[in-house]
Amino acid sequence: MTSGTSIAEWFVAYGNTAFEIIGTLAFAFSGLLEAARKKLDIVGMAMVTFLAAFGGGTLRDILLDRRPFFWVQNQFWIWVVLGLCAFALIFMRARHLEPTQRATAWPDALGLGIFSAGGTHIALQSGAPAIVAVIMGVITAVFGGVLRDVVVNEIPRAFLDHQPYSVVAFAGGWIVVALDAMNVSAFIAVGVGAFVITAVRFAAMIFGWRLPSWRV
Amino acid sequence: MTSGTSIAEWFVAYGNTAFEIIGTLAFAFSGLLEAARKKLDIVGMAMVTFLAAFGGGTLRDILLDRRPFFWVQNQFWIWVVLGLCAFALIFMRARHLEPTQRATAWPDALGLGIFSAGGTHIALQSGAPAIVAVIMGVITAVFGGVLRDVVVNEIPRAFLDHQPYSVVAFAGGWIVVALDAMNVSAFIAVGVGAFVITAVRFAAMIFGWRLPSWRV
Amino acid sequence: MTSGTSIAEWFVAYGNTAFEIIGTLAFAFSGLLEAARKKLDIVGMAMVTFLAAFGGGTLRDILLDRRPFFWVQNQFWIWVVLGLCAFALIFMRARHLEPTQRATAWPDALGLGIFSAGGTHIALQSGAPAIVAVIMGVITAVFGGVLRDVVVNEIPRAFLDHQPYSVVAFAGGWIVVALDAMNVSAFIAVGVGAFVITAVRFAAMIFGWRLPSWRV
Numbered sequence: 001m002t003s004g005t006s007i008a009e010w011f012v013a014y015g016n017t018a019f020e021i022i023g024t025l026a027f028a029f030s031g032l033l034e035a036a037r038k039k040l041d042i043v044g045m046a047m048v049t050f051l052a053a054f055g056g057g058t059l060r061d062i063l064l065d066r067r068p069f070f071w072v073q074n075q076f077w078i079w080v081v082l083g084l085c086a087f088a089l090i091f092m093r094a095r096h097l098e099p100t101q102r103a104t105a106w107p108d109a110l111g112l113g114i115f116s117a118g119g120t121h122i123a124l125q126s127g128a129p130a131i132v133a134v135i136m137g138v139i140t141a142v143f144g145g146v147l148r149d150v151v152v153n154e155i156p157r158a159f160l161d162h163q164p165y166s167v168v169a170f171a172g173g174w175i176v177v178a179l180d181a182m183n184v185s186a187f188i189a190v191g192v193g194a195f196v197i198t199a200v201r202f203a204a205m206i207f208g209w210r211l212p213s214w215r216v
Numbered sequence: 217m218t219s220g221t222s223i224a225e226w227f228v229a230y231g232n233t234a235f236e237i238i239g240t241l242a243f244a245f246s247g248l249l250e251a252a253r254k255k256l257d258i259v260g261m262a263m264v265t266f267l268a269a270f271g272g273g274t275l276r277d278i279l280l281d282r283r284p285f286f287w288v289q290n291q292f293w294i295w296v297v298l299g300l301c302a303f304a305l306i307f308m309r310a311r312h313l314e315p316t317q318r319a320t321a322w323p324d325a326l327g328l329g330i331f332s333a334g335g336t337h338i339a340l341q342s343g344a345p346a347i348v349a350v351i352m353g354v355i356t357a358v359f360g361g362v363l364r365d366v367v368v369n370e371i372p373r374a375f376l377d378h379q380p381y382s383v384v385a386f387a388g389g390w391i392v393v394a395l396d397a398m399n400v401s402a403f404i405a406v407g408v409g410a411f412v413i414t415a416v417r418f419a420a421m422i423f424g425w426r427l428p429s430w431r432v
Numbered sequence: 433m434t435s436g437t438s439i440a441e442w443f444v445a446y447g448n449t450a451f452e453i454i455g456t457l458a459f460a461f462s463g464l465l466e467a468a469r470k471k472l473d474i475v476g477m478a479m480v481t482f483l484a485a486f487g488g489g490t491l492r493d494i495l496l497d498r499r500p501f502f503w504v505q506n507q508f509w510i511w512v513v514l515g516l517c518a519f520a521l522i523f524m525r526a527r528h529l530e531p532t533q534r535a536t537a538w539p540d541a542l543g544l545g546i547f548s549a550g551g552t553h554i555a556l557q558s559g560a561p562a563i564v565a566v567i568m569g570v571i572t573a574v575f576g577g578v579l580r581d582v583v584v585n586e587i588p589r590a591f592l593d594h595q596p597y598s599v600v601a602f603a604g605g606w607i608v609v610a611l612d613a614m615n616v617s618a619f620i621a622v623g624v625g626a627f628v629i630t631a632v633r634f635a636a637m638i639f640g641w642r643l644p645s646w647r648v
Contacts, residue, residue, distance in 0.1 A: 035591075041643050043598040044591025047578075058495075063274075065283050067497050072564050079563070089646055131295070132288050146263075146367070151578070153587045155369045159251075159260025166259040211257050212305075279490075281499050347511070348504050362479075362583070371585045375467075375476025382475040427473050428521075 019194070023111025028053035028081055029104045031148050032088050033097055038152045046085045048148055053081060056144035060119055060136050064126050109201040116141035116169035117193030120176040121186055134173030142166045162211040164204040172197035235410070239327025244269035244297055245320045247364050248304050249313055254368045262301045264364055269297060272360035276335050276352050280342050321421060329414030332357035332385035333406045336392040341402075350389030358382045378427040380420040388413035451626070455543025460485035460513055461536045463580050464520050465529055470584045478517045480580055485513060488576035492551055492568050496558050541633040548573035548601035549625030552608040553618055566605030574598045594643040596636040604629035 031052025035045040054071045061069055071077050092100075119140025123133035142158050142165070149156040158166055172193050179189035203209070247268025251261040270287045277285055287293050308316075335356025339349035358374050358381070365372040374382055388409050395405035419425070463484025467477040486503045493501055503509050524532075551572025555565035574590050574597070581588040590598055604625050611621035635641070 036646070038587060038592070039646070040587075040592045041594045041646065043643070044588070045646070047591060062278060062494060063285070065281075065497075069495070072560065075561050075563050078567070089644075128288065129291050131291050135294070150367055150369075151582055151588065151591075153369060153582075153585060155254060155256075156260070156367065159263060159367075160254070160256045162257045211259070213257075278494060279501070281497075344504065345507050347507050351510070366583055366585075369585060371470060371472075372476070372583065375479060375583075376470070376472045378473045427475070429473075 019110055019114045022107045023114050024053050024077070025084075026104045026107035026111045027056075027115075027144050028084055029100060030108065030145060032084060032092075033101055033104075034148055034152055036088070036092060036094075036097055040152070042085060042089060044152075045088065046082060048152060049085055050078075050081050051151060052144045052148040053077075054144065055147040056115065056140045056142060057119065059143050059147070060123070060140045063139070064123060064128065064136065066122075066126060105205060106202070109198050109205065112141050112165065112169055112201055113172070113194035113196075113198030114190075116173060116197060117176050117190045120173040120193065121180065121190050124177065124180050125186075130174075130177045133177060134170060137173040137176070138166050138169045141169050162213065164209050164211055165201065167211065168197055168200045168204065172200070235326055235330045238323045239330050240269050240293070241300075242320045242323035242327045243272075243331075243360050244300055245316060246324065246361060248300060248308075249317055249320075250364055250368055250370075252304070252308060252310075252313055256368070258301060258305060260368075261304070262298060264368060265301055266294075266297050267367060268360045268364040269293075270360065271363040272331065272356045272358060273335065275359050275363070276339070276356045279355070280339060280344065280352065282338075282342060322418070325414050325417035325421065328357050328381065328385055328417055329388070329410035329412075330406075332389060332413060333392050333409030336389040336409065337396065337402055337406050340393065340396050346390075346393045349393060350386060353389040353392070354382050354385045357385050378429065380425050380427055381417065383427065384413055384416045384420065388416070451542055451546045454539045455546050456485050456509070457516075458536045458539035458543045459488075459547075459576050460516055461532060462540065462577060464516060464524075465533055465536075466580055466584055468520070468524065468526075468529055472584070474517060474521060476584075477520065478514060480584060481517055482510075482513050483583060484576045484580040485509075486576065487579040488547065488572045488574060489551065491575050491579070492555070492572045495571070496555060496560065496568065498554075498558060537637060538634070541630050541637065544573050544597065544601055544633055545604070545626035545628075545630030546622075548605060548629055549608050549622045552605040552625065553612065553622050556609065556612050557618075562606075562609045565609060566602060569605040569608070570598050570601045573601050594645065596641050596643055597633065599643065600629055600632045600636065604632070 028049050031049035032045065034052070035048045038044070040048060050071075054069070054077075057070050061067065116137040118137075120133045120137030122140075123136035124130075128136060145158055146156040149158075175196055176189050176193035179192060180186075244265050247265035248261065250268070251264045254260070256264060266287075270285070270293075273286050277283065332353040334353075336349045336353030338356075339352035340346075344352060361374055362372040365374075391412055392405050392409035395408060396402075460481050463481035464477065466484070467480045470476070472480065482503075486501070486509075489502050493499065548569040550569075552565045552569030554572075555568035556562075560568060577590055578588040581590075607628055608621050608625035611624060612618075
């Protein structure tokens with residue numbers, strides 16, 4: 001194994017992991033904020049935070065019939081979520097909700113990129129056809145938020161806010177599919193896909209892009 | 217193989233498929249209409265249409281631990297749903313909602329028949345006991361609509377509209393069970409079951425039958 | 433086999449079963465009452481009762497990839513639920529709802545104990561790590577109620593009523609984990625866990641304990 005490979009491997013293992021941590025925390029915070037808004041108790045807070053953080057990947061794995069789930073293999077993440085809830089209970093107040101929401105929009109875009117690109121790749125690996133793999137990527141990144149909203153009795157934000165969010169993940173998934181078809185390494189395929197998705201999402205936020213409205 | 221067999225086989229393959237297409241489109245339209253009523257964006261429209269069309273069969277397959285799902289094996293259906301959404305975005309207006317709803321009630325009854333009879337048979341094949349198979353048939357035909365309603369924050373219509381809908385599928389499922397126990401071919405068992413369910417549903421619509429009300 | 437073993441075995445088989453029956457009926461009644469409050473029809477009543485009674489264990493089995501489900505292996509329970517619905521349709525009136533709710537709070541605590549301790553043990557048996565097993569126990573006992581509430585368009589009671597309910601199951605799950613790690617028999621581990629959880633839940637009801645409120 002050459003030293004170039006080792007550096008790439010190191011980055012795959014740790015750089016990747018760093019982004020995953022940032023993305024997962026952003027998703028978890030979206031659950032925490034929703035729980036605070038709905039004035040849930042500590043049980044509801046833990047459940048909704050957990051769903052927001054891991055619901056998408058878990059649903060993907062159920063659909064693909066993959067085990068073990070991410071949070072079963074990485075149990076420390078369960079403790080992180082519980083610790084986050086304890087922390088929020090002690091320190092978070094109403095005046096923090098709005099700024100936290102704004103602050104997590106950027107790391108959330110990182111989560112959108114890495115989890116939808118990663119989810120698409122995982123689905124391809126398990127033999128799913130291209131369009132199915134792309135949808136599995138969208139489910140990975142978006143359905144944590146969908147389950148979070150359904151469980152607190154809201155129509156999922158992702159279904160009606162006219163934000164270019166799921167569609168960016170959908171479009172970006174095809175980059176992963178194309179690179180994978182060219183026998184590019186997983187690291188490059190997922191990395192490029194995640195980068196493009198995150199960048200386009202950033203652009204959408206900066207320039208205030210919106211999905212076309214339906215003139216019903 | 218005699219020529220009679222081939223004709224039957226042809227019908228199993230294509231006649232069956234024609235009814236399936238009609239039923240799936242009717243289910244998909246129910247999602248499309250619900251999305252329009254709730255003013256969802258294109259993402260929500262695609263998701264709710266997809267859930268309405270394939271949610272029931274997918275839930276049955278998860279419960280029975282069957283893979284691949286129908287929409288994974290028949291990917292073109294995913295494109296049909298996306299095309300339907302694009303078509304609706306461009307052409308459907310508020311004044312079309314009510315007439316479309318009324319027009320789809322009849323093909324929907326066809327979907328009820330074919331998917332509940334078919335779902336019951338699939339469950340029997342995979343070794344489920346009779347009552348479980350009948351319930352799996354009901355889930356196949358009805359839970360797409362249940363998931364569609366839950367996700368847009370409505371109590372499922374199937375749970376409170378006092379329509380003889382799920383109960384017709386439940387009763388008809390026993391016909392499939394009985395014919396299957398008599399070693400009748402799948403084609404006959406599912407065909408007779410689907411025909412009776414659809415016919416009774418038609419009758420319920422024509423004569424305005426209602427489930428007895430609960431005097432709570 | 434000594435006579436002592438046989439008595440224990442008899443109790444495992446039948447004493448256990450008696451508690452399971454009481455717990456399942458209490459959970460089923462919670463669905464029945466919710467259906468009555470929402471004025472669902474007989475279909476909705478059957479579905480919500482079924483979800484409340486078997487939804488938690490079914491979700492646990494889907495997550496652990498276990499088959500067959502309890503209600504597939506014990507089909508007579510499906511008939512019990514249907515019979516319960518028919519009984520309620522005929523005899524239950526609005527004035528019965530409140531007293532029934534109060535009367536089922538005690539057997540419900542029994543269900544909380546036996547299903548969360550049992551669910552934790554099942555998860556340990558299938559190789560889940562400790563924290564995951566404890567969560568699976570909570571899911572077994574609590575998510576029937578969560579699904580019941582989500583499907584009738586309510587924020588799950590378990591998420592916001594500040595009752596020590598899920599947290600008692602969570603804490604008690606660790607007793608099962610600890611006893612299992614000491615190679616105690618399943619009967620003792622689950623029995624002690626279930627007993628402690630039920631006792632603490634009883635105490636919480638008698639003394640009116642509440643979870644600390646979040647000062648958002």
